[in-house]
Structure formats: structure tokens, C-alpha cells
Amino acid sequence: MRYHTFLIKYGEIGIKGKNRYLFEDALVRQVRFALKDVDGQFEVYKSQARIYVDCEGDYDYEDTIEHLKRVFGIVGICPVVRMEDAGFEQLKKDIVAYMDEAYPDKRLTFKVEARRARKSYPLTSMEINCALGEAILDAFPETKVDVHHPDVMLNVEVRNEIYVYSRIIKGAGGMPVGTNGKAMLLLSGGIDSPVAGYMISKRGVGIEATYFHAPPYTSERAKQKVVDLARIVSRYAGPIKLHVVNFTDIQLYIYDQCPHEELTIIMRRYMMRIAEYFAKKDGCLGLITGESIGQVASQTMQSLAATNDVCTMPVYRPVIGFDKQEIVNIAERIGTYETSIQPFEDCCTIFVAKHPVTKPNVEVIRRSEEHLSEKIDELMKTALETAEMIEVK
Numbered sequence: 143m144r145y146h147t148f149l150i151k152y153g154e155i156g157i158k159g160k161n162r163y164l165f166e167d168a169l170v171r172q173v174r175f176a177l178k179d180v181d182g183q184f185e186v187y188k189s190q191a192r193i194y195v196d197c198e199g200d201y202d203y204e205d206t207i208e209h210l211k212r213v214f215g216i217v218g219i220c221p222v223v224r225m226e227d228a229g230f231e232q233l234k235k236d237i238v239a240y241m242d243e244a245y246p247d248k249r250l251t252f253k254v255e256a257r258r259a260r261k262s263y264p265l266t267s268m269e270i271n272c273a274l275g276e277a278i279l280d281a282f283p284e285t286k287v288d289v290h291h292p293d294v295m296l297n298v299e300v301r302n303e304i305y306v307y308s309r310i311i312k313g314a315g316g317m318p319v320g321t322n323g324k325a326m327l328l329l330s331g332g333i334d335s336p337v338a339g340y341m342i343s344k345r346g347v348g349i350e351a352t353y354f355h356a357p358p359y360t361s362e363r364a365k366q367k368v369v370d371l372a373r374i375v376s377r378y379a380g381p382i383k384l385h386v387v388n389f390t391d392i393q394l395y396i397y398d399q400c401p402h403e404e405l406t407i408i409m410r411r412y413m414m415r416i417a418e419y420f421a422k423k424d425g426c427l428g429l430i431t432g433e434s435i436g437q438v439a440s441q442t443m444q445s446l447a448a449t450n451d452v453c454t455m456p457v458y459r460p461v462i463g464f465d466k467q468e469i470v471n472i473a474e475r476i477g478t479y480e481t482s483i484q485p486f487e488d489c490c491t492i493f494v495a496k497h498p499v500t501k502p503n504v505e506v507i508r509r510s511e512e513h514l515s516e517k518i519d520e521l522m523k524t525a526l527e528t529a530e531m532i533e534v535k
């Protein structure tokens with residue numbers, strides 16, 4: 143079957159009243175972004191409270207569906223056959239041919255659901271339903287009509303052409319990215335933070351990211367891995383501005399000055415401060431991390447409280463209640479897992495204590511930081527000034 147158009151069904155965003163057009167525009171934008179690398183020519187547009195993707199000429203059907211399935215805000219993708227309006231007798235023949243090709247096994251129930259976007263069409267919707275239903279029953283006597291729970295809901299939309307569709311492919315759900323502000327993801331090369339970014343962007347939030355590396359302790363390849371991860375997340379979240387911060391001198395200084403069992407917590411606090419700086423500068427409204435309670439020493443309730451202590455904006459931790467396997471399952475589904483498990487060093491794993499504190503006291507940590515002289519401010523300033531910015535899309 144050759145499909146000429148996709149009708150995009152959207153759920154939650156339909157209920158947003160006067161803001162509806164903002165949501166639809168964001169969805170159109172995201173659909174265009176998702177299809178930019180697909181073979182084929184696509185026209186994406188809104189018409190009468192619906193979004194359509196017209197496919198001109200040859201295109202890769204499977205790949206198109208695959209990309210559309212990543213767009214948040216879409217609940218269903220309906221592949222449409224467009225039929226020329228060459229009179230009702232011809233339409234009956236075309237509909238019978240459609241049913242024949244789409245459903246080789248005719249032991250099915252169906253219902254015809256006509257909708258007239260062009261009100262001047264000579265038949266009413268009800269008349270179209272009855273006449274097309276009859277034509278199908280005549281052509282395939284094994285079929286039956288069931289108006290309540292049909293196997294096949296045959297939608298016939300009368301526009302300039304006749305749009306026919308009966309399949310709905312499940313979409314990603316959520317809200318279109320760009321409809322709920324922007325947040326800053328602390329993106330490491332691990333499994334959890336890409337999943338965290340994916341989950342927040344599913345709610346319509348645009349993503350920026352900050353990655354901390356520690357050359358020469360961490361390699362160029364480790365950095366490339368994070369760029370690769372950002373690129374995979376951007377398939378869902380749209381373009382991502384990635385800040386790459388050289389963290390080496392800050393880490394070495396903390397290593398030199400602070401009790402080693404507190405290293406990870408203090409480092410994490412500096413990461414949050416830096417990420418928050420970029421977040422504020424770029425109008426992000428929150429930070430995102432891939433932390434999950436109890437996963438490691440730096441993610442106990444006490445450690446999370448100590449990390450949070452330096453943040454003035456909300457910190458979103460969407461995988462906080464997930465077990466590792468649950469996070470891995472999502473990572474596999476969204477395609478980040480294989481990249482995340484590549485064995486490259488992370489700056490946090492280079493300077494770790496043998497026995498990190500698992501229940502840090504915030505007051506104690508604050509006091510340890512007081513031992514750091516103004517040199518830490520200079521190092522922070524340099525880190526901010528020398529950060530590299532990569533547009534990932």
C-alpha cells in the first residue's frame with residue numbers, strides 16, 4: 143500500500159484552550175525537525191485542528207514512521223491514502239480496493255466513519271457511511287458491520303481529495319518540546335542522565351546540557367561519547383546546546399584541600415553551581431540529573447540533600463525512584479544504552495575516595511568548603527570562561 147500522507151493525532155495538547163495554537167505550532171516544528179534526516183520530501187502543516195505530513199514522491203515509509211514515533215505530543219500516526227475525488231461511484235471502487243489490499247483476511251468487522259471538511263460534498267456524512275458500508279459488504283460478504291467495537295474503523299475524510307485511513311500507529315505521547323520552558327541537564331557519559339533528559343523533555347521541556355570533563359585524566363573519546371549521547375537524546379528533545387566544562391583544576395584543588403571521603407559530594411556541589419550558572423544565563427528554569435536514591439554513596443538521601451543545598455533552582459530527578467534495571471530498560475528503548483556502556487572514564491570516577499561518606503552532614507560539608515580559599519572562585523571563573531559550547535542536532 144502506498145501512503146501519501148500521515149495524519150498526526152495529538153492528545154493532551156488538544157485540551158489547552160486558547161493556547162492550543164502554540165502547542166500545535168511546537169508540534170509542527172518538532173515533526174519537521176524529526177523528519178529532517180529522513181529520505182523523502184515532506185510538507186508538514188496544520189489544517190482545521192489537525193496536523194498532516196504530506197509525502198511527495200518516493201520516501202522511506204518505515205524510517206518516516208520510526209522518526210515520527212519519537213516526537214513528543216503525538217499519540218497516534220495514521221497513514222493515509224489520498225484518493226482523487228472522481229465522483230462517488232469511483233470512490234466506492236477505490237474504497238473496496240483499499241479494503242482488499244489493506245486486509246487480506248476478510249473475516250473482520252468494520253465501521254465507516256465519514257467526515258466532511260468540504261461541506262459542499264453532495265452526500266452527508268451519514269449517507270457516505272451507509273453507501274460505502276454497503277459497497278464493502280457487497281464486495282466482501284464475509285465482512286460484517288459493527289458500529290460499537292469494529293476491528294477496522296475506516297475513516298473517510300472529504301477534503302479537496304478524499305483521505306482514507308484505518309490504522310493508528312502509537313506515538314510517543316507527552317507534550318511537544320518547547321511548550322514547557324527549558325531545563326539544564328547534567329549529562330555524564332553514564333546510563334542514567336540521558337534517560338533523565340529524555341523523560342523531562344517528554345513533558346515538553348527543551349533541554350540544554352552541561353558535561354564536566356577532566357583532561358588529561360579523561361580522554362577526548364570520553365567527551366565524544368557524551369556528544370554522541372546528546373545527539374541521541376536530541377532525536378527526541380530537539381537541538382541541544384551542550385556546554386563542555388574543563389573541571390580538572392577544580393577537581394585537583396578540591397582533592398588537595400578537602401577530606402577525601404567528602405570529595406564526591408563537594409565536586410558534585412561545584413558541578414551544580416556551574417550548571418546553574420549556565421542555566422540562569424540561558425533562561426533555563428531547572429536542573430536535571432540522573433540520580434536515583436541509594437544507587438551509590440553520592441545518591442543517599444543525605445548526599446542528595448547536601449548536593450541540593452547549593453542550588454537555587456529546582457532540581458528535577460526523574461529517575462529518582464527507579465531501580466537500575468528500570469532505567470536500563472528505558473535506555474535500551476530510546477537507544478542510548480549501547481553508547482552509555484562504552485567503557486570510557488568519567489571525571490567522577492577518577493578522583494574517588496576508597497570510603498566516601500554516605501551520610502554527609504550539610505553543615506560539615508559547608509565547613510569543609512570554607513577551607514577552600516578564593517582560589518576556588520578564580521578556578522570557577524576560568525572554568526566558566528573557557529567552557530566550550532557545542533550545538534548538537
Ligand SMILES: Nc1ncnc2c1ncn2[C@@H]1O[C@H](COP(=O)(O)OP(=O)(O)OP(=O)(O)O)[C@@H](O)[C@H]1O
Binds near residue numbers: 333335355
Ligand atoms: N561528568 C559529569 N558531567 C555532567 N554531569 C555529571 C557528571 N558526572 C555526574 N553527573 C551528574 O550527576 C548525576 C549522578 O552522577 P553519578 O556519577 O553519581 O551517577 P550515575 O548514577 O552513574 O549517573 P549517570 O549514569 O547519569 O552517570 C548524573 O546522573 C549526572 O546528572
